[in-house]
Amino acid sequence: MRQPKITNKNIMKIIKPIACLLLALYATALYAAGFEDIETQVQEHVLSNGMKFIILERHDAPVFSGYIYVNVGGVDEPVGNTGIAHVFEHMAFKGTTTLGTKNYQEEKTIMDEMDAVYDQLRGEWVKGDYADSEKVKQLEAQFDALQEKGSQYSDGEEYSKLLEQEGAVGLNATTSADSTEYFYSLPSNRLELWMALESSRFLDPVMREFFKEKDVIKEERRGRVDSSPIGRLLEELKGVAFLAHPYGRPIIGHMSDINTTTRAEALAFFDQYYAPSNMVAAIVGDVQTDQVIQMAEKYFGKIPSRANPPLVETVEPKQLGTRHVKLMEQSQPIFICAYHVPAVRHPDFVVLGAIADILSSGRTSRFHKKLIRDEKASISVGGFPGYPGDKYANLFVIYSFPAQGHSNEKNEEMIMAEIENLKTELVTEDELKKVKRNAKAGFIRSLRSNQGLAAALCTSEFIRGDWREIFNLLERIEKITAEDIKRVANEYFVDSNRSVAEIVTEEPSKEETEAGE
Secondary structure, X not given: OOOOOOOOOOHXXXXXXXXXXXXXXXXXXXXXXXXXXXXXXXXXXXXXXXXXXXXXXXXXXXXXXXXXXXXXXXXXXXXXXXXXXXXXXXXXXXOOOOOOEOOHHHHHHHHHXXXXXXXXXXXXXXXXXXXXXXXXXXXXXXXXXXXHHHHHHEOOOHHHHHHHHOOOEXXXXXXXXXXXXXXXXXXXXXXXXXHHHHHHHHHOOOOOOHHHHHHHHHHHHHHHHHOOHXXXXXHHHHHHHOOOOHHHOOOOOOHHHHHHOOHHHHHHHHHHHOOHHHEEEEEEEOOOHXXXXXXXXXXXXXXXXXXXXXXXXXXXXXXXXOEEEEEEEOOOOXXXXXXXEOOOOOOHHHHHHHHHHHHHOOOOOHHHHHHHHHOOOEEEEEEEEEEOOOOOOEEEEEEEEEOOOOOHHHHXXXXXXXXXXXXXXXXXXXXXXXXXXXXXXXXXXXXXXXXXXXXXXXXXXXXXXXXXXXXXXXXXXXXXXXXXXXXXXHHHOOHHHEEEEEEEEOOOOHHHHHHHO
């Protein structure tokens, strides 16, 4: 729900998904105690409907974190409904037939009437220039009146307000290319409240305030993409890099799709992808495992089982030559290049994470020393795999914000020189030690919280195929050699596998300059 604005300072937060923090995430803060001991402390329980619960007792504070990971994201959306995964994420906070309403029967009647009018409106909109403008005007007035009438029966904030009154902290959700995730923390004595409320929103969803919330999402798109040079550039980059695979579509959706998506389509999407077997929950903190299992059976066990939804079958064809997109913007220049790389389960993915560390992690990284410290050609430079997701084959992205007086071309030249060095020379033993040291430190640092550990367990269950895989990752990283780095760089960092996106600064016109004075 709450997502960061796109700015130069937080570009890393915007363009890499959680899973691409491969070397810093996916493990437990209890590393020092030994992986084998920790793994034995994690318990799992699978309900008869197929939903899995992962439980870890940690009694150091009277709180717990609940995390629900749904294996559906922007990559799974049907053509014409881009953004629908994000739309439903918003709807999941709007309550049920009993929570968030003052009179559900009256509210439902009005929502049904709104749907009927909206279907007529959509039928006119798709006609484009041939739409009946008078009919559109009448239907819009009718729809607005119904929406105003329905507002007296609904309170779409009641769900969130109730949880916050009961001590919920960090109440939030997020939609990525690969997943939709719901999470927050509560006092230990509110475990049953978590079970009751979380199960109800997946057992009894209501598309309350649907059209108002779509207006909120459209504003999000305008802020993050349409009025943001970086947002526009990233959308163009994905579009040229992926010609076939749905990773090329915007997670927030195309504006026309957001506008025309209906409540019926959102419910159909929910019915298909929110099958219990396509969801996993993690409970980490001051809880009793047997109590968690008992309550999970009582509340989540009521959700009917459904067939597993389809996985994406489209495979991006091999790229045959460099692709290039250039935007002329009245903003600072930006250079981005992206190489196709394999999915997270491929053994080369950990090597790509190591390359990212060597190139751009910290002040001793190759990019920082060359482009920022020595040449002063960039104010920010970095690289990482896993964009826009990592369940399927994805992109290794390298970006730079040129410093004043330096061009994209100069930055590209220096970046490509460092890439070429990886392909022709073995990295040093000190660089490899740093990669492994950073990985271990990142594991310990980033998952101290109950919520961080719950997120890692859930993500690993679907992205890596088993939550236990978080306990094997450091071992894989430890085995990386300098020869692996060189081999992988030569395999993927080739011109025919590259897409380039850049912003070139456009000077304002004389009229614009005078208008701003």
